[in-house]
Amino acid sequence: MAGEDAPTELGTVADELYGLPPARFTAVRNTHAQAARKAGDRPLADRITALRRPTAAAWAANLLARERQDEIGPFLQLGEALRQAHRALDGEQLRLLSRRQRELVQALSRQAGRLAADAGHPLSEQAVQEVEQTLHAALADPDAGAAFAEGRLTKPLSATVDITGRPTTGPVSDLPRRPPKKKPAEAAEDEQRARREAQRQRRREEAGRAGQQAREAEQEARAREGDAEAAQEDLDAADRHRDEAQRRLAALREQVTDAEEALRAARDDQARARRRHRDADRAARDARRQAGQAAAHAEQLTRGLEDGS
Structure with a gap:
């Protein structure tokens, strides 16, 4: 909202506010001001806050200008004709135009009253x-006519003197003015230019988006390539770890085989030693028994010799 766009934003907000019934004006104005303040555009927020609620008469005049635009143009042209007649001192033309002025003012004021009553706010x-x-x-x-036609009055206007061909009402509004209406041919040409510019702008935006997408895609591709290189390094390291593990496993399996063979040999040695122990133990018992028998026999012979002597 900031910068060069601020007057346009202010004019847009003013158009909305001065088309509302006076009872809704303040709440909607404060909502717009708060939105501008949140968006960081404090100057615009202050200018919106400064917009004054229209009086009932100003609101009705705004309503008339907005709802009867086809009648406002001819009405304001009457004012120019009156000023020209006055400058020319054309009395007959002044009388005719003055009568037309009274008729139009009365007719339009009645329309304003009906419009206000239809909107629920009779005047x-x-x-x-x-x-x-x-x-x-x-x-x-x-200037007053232009301000009236824009439909953004805050208070009724009043002419200080009769028509003289010179401004008589003083400043009527500090709001940004709308550009004057153009002839149909000029408007059509402007519309075509605006369409062409809008198309060029869309193409520029599309090209910009496409370029941005291409840059983002290139960045994504580089990131993915980096991920792939890192993953390849991880794979190579995993292959090395696997080969090392396989070598260690083979060495361990060889050690297990040797250990199993050693275990079998130890078990064979154990079995042989157990058999030798059993045989030796049996032989020792037999020898001990024979030794006992021999000792008993020797003792018996010795006693027999002693008895015979």
Whole structure:
């Protein structure tokens, strides 16, 4: 919203606000100001906050200008004709145009009253009179007429003097003005230019998005290539670890085979030693028994010798 776009944003907000019934004006204005403040555009927020709620007569005049645009143009042209007649001192033309002025002012003020009543806000007699004053001022002063046609008045207008061909109402608004309406041919040409520019802008935006997508795709591809290289390094390291593990496993299996063979040999030795132990133990018992028998026999012979002597 900031910068060069601020007047446009202010004009857009003003268009919305001055088309609302006065009772809704303040709440909607504060909502827009808060949104501008949150967006970081404090100057725009302050300018929105400064927008004044329209009086009943100003609101009715705005409603008339918005709802009866096809009648406002001819009405304001009458003001220019009146100023020209006054400058030319054309009395007959002034009388005719003045009568037309009174008729149009009365007709348009009645329309403003009906529009306000249809919108649920009937006008007081004083407000109707202020609408008439606004219409007279719009005829007297081109700037006042332009402000009235824009439909963004905050208070009724009043002409300080009769029509003289010079501005008589003073400043009427500090809001950004809309550009003047153009002839159909100019408007059509502008519309074509705007369409062409919009197409070029879309193409620029599409090209920009495509370029951005291409850059992002290139970055993604490089990132994926980096991931692939890192994954290849991890794979190579895993292959080395596997080969080393296989070598260690083979060495361990060889050690297990040797250990199993050693175990079998030890078991064979154990079995042979057990058999030798059993045989030796049996032989020792037999020898001990024979030794006992021999000792008993020797003792018996010895006693027999002693008895025979």
